[in-house]
Amino acid sequence: MTTLVRAIAPIAVLFAAFSAPASSTLAQDGGHSAAEQSEQGATDWADVARRDVLAAYDAYVRNHPGIYDLANPGFPAQLSQARTRGLEAASRAQDRRGYARALAEFSAVLQDGHAVLAVRSNDAEDTVPVWPGFIAVWRGDSLFVRTQDRAAPLYGARFVSCDGEQIDAFLRDRLVTQYFRPDEAGQWWVRPMQLFYAHAGLQDSQPRSCTFALPDGSRAQETLDWQPLTEAEEKWRSFGFWGDREPTALSEKRDGIFFIGLQDFALDEDVGTDFAALYDDVRDRRDELKRAKALVLDLRRNNGGNSRWSRQLADILWGEDAVGARTASSEDVLWRTSPDNTAHIASVEDEFRANGDIEVADFIHRLAEGMRAAHERGEVFFAESTLGAEPGEEPASATANPETDFDTPVYVIVSGNCASACLDALDYFTPFENVTLIGAPSSADSTYMDVRVEDLPAGPGYVVIPNKVYVGRKRAWGEVYRAAIEMTDLDWLTGTFLDWIERDLDEK
Known part of the structure; x- marks a missing residue:
């Protein structure tokens, strides 16, 4: 059942650096358009921030599983x-910037990418990065x-x-509002990059010098020359x-070195089409991959x-039984049975049913009904x-055959923003001895998952x-x-990663 519930991706809105432009999900530390400047003086931002901090606290008390988590x-x-x-x-809030800081300070204590307060973007059309x-x-x-320019x-x-x-x-101080x-x-x-880019014009958090x-051992103090990005520079920045x-x-990619891009785990039709084609290709060429x-x-x-x-890719490569025998992820999953949580779970059933994913839709229906009944019994x-x-039913991992015939060296490229379902991928891949991680350390998760979003009542924030x-x-x-x-x-x-991988293969 745990595998099934992980498929409920639309209810897992994931917030971390660079999953989307910072301006679209996370508050930049200030920045006001000309139109918004006039409303700053008319808004009691300290009161707005106070009310939203209290509202967020109340929302967590009513809905967050941590309130009753014995662990x-x-x-x-x-x-x-x-x-x-x-x-x-x-x-201390005097403007939208101070409001954003208050929400970020709240989030900084929780240190959980799945439990944050954030601010809707206020980017204006006349601002440039x-x-x-x-x-x-x-x-x-x-x-x-x-x-x-490498010669710079x-x-x-x-x-x-x-x-x-x-x-x-x-970095610790200035990145508070970037949910570091x-x-x-x-x-x-991944986070420091955000201080050297401002989507809506230069902000107070950005450094001036x-x-x-x-590299030659000398030191230089530089006043930073902040300039608008051209379209070409914007593309290079990401690249x-x-x-x-x-x-x-x-x-x-190179003779005998095969490559699979796994940069997007979104649950939408285009991504699903890409993965369906990938699975067919990997199945057809599995013998080639083994050599x-x-x-x-x-x-x-x-x-x-x-x-x-x-998970499906791992099943194809190493075998479903071999993966199942190695990846029992938890003893159980407990859902907080608040009315708002239950209503949210129930709300996504129709979407899956309309898309023809009947198995997941049926699971969501039973999950919502179970949550509703538990709440009526007074269970949190x-x-x-x-x-x-079923009575006496054993988990698949208890009886699965751990043997696999896939022993080709596998290198998994990891970037620092890897979290949530990306970490689940590493849970599936890393139990196999032929897997080597290359790149950066990952981010981390708490044990609290599958999130939803509520707008805060007073200001432009959400929880x-x-x-x-x-x-x-x-x-x-x-x-x-x-x-x-x-x-x-x-x-x-x-190409740089492939160079490192070839050197590592030569040393083995």
Whole structure:
């Protein structure tokens, strides 16, 4: 049943860096259009922020599974601390920027990408994105400059400080409004980029000057020259940070080295069509893949979505029984049975039924009915394991054959934003001895998943609320995956990864 429920992707709206442009999901620290400037003085932003912080706290008390999570008895106190910190920031709010800061301070206490308060974008049509002429990339334990021109003086320079603050402290402070979770190693690899780009014009959080350690050993203090991006620079910025955008398809990139792009786990018709074609191709060419030098699975850019895409691919490659024998993910899944949570689950049934996904639609129907009945009995949780269970039925992993005939070396490219369903993919892939992770450490999840969104009543913010909690999940709260081969090159192009992989194969 756990596999089935992971298929309910439309109810899992995932929030993390670069899953979408920052302006469309997460509040930038300020920035007002000319039209909005006039309303700033008429709005009591401190009161608006206070009311929304209190409303978010109430929404979590009524709906968040952590309130009754026996494995996390400190959550209610943590939530109270979030409210206190949010209210402290709210009392200082004088504009939309201060409002956004109050919501971000609340979220910073929870440190959970599936439980955040955020602000609707206020980008205006007359604003243009700006940057200082470079992107910032984290490699190892430091932040570096990457420019389009490799001959530029700052190419490869290491950040020492910005605006007079040592770079680590600077990032921790300025990235609060970008929902930075500094305890997760992968977050350092993706979040700093946001401070060196502003979608709606230069913001207060963006640095004005930085000190760099240059490749020749000297140091330079530079006043950053913020300029509008051209369309070509905008495209390079994404390409320069993430590398190539690879399609969801099987290809042979180099002699005997096959490659599958897994950068998009969204649940929509186009993605589904791509994966259906991929599965057919992998099945048809599986014998060829068994004789290959290596297979590369590319999760760059992947921030989550639907776990079924990676599970089905793993089943085809290693065998369904072999995957099942290795990936029992949790003892159970408990759904918080609040009326709002139940109504939300029930609301997505029609969408799946209309799309012809009858199995999932039927599951959602039974789940919603089970949640509703549990609530009427006064129970705060509904156990997913009770759905359709037969007396004496054993989980598939208890009887599955763990043997597999697929032993081709597999390299999985991981970027720092890998979370949620992307982490599920690593749960499926990494139990096999022929798998090597290459790239960056991942981000992490809590045990609270499958979220929905509620608008806050007073201001332009919204609250993201998880609906369920995993009980006894093998991957712990906050646990990241670390790459066996950490990519320290500034260049994350596909060809660079293939060079590293070929060197690793030669050494084996």
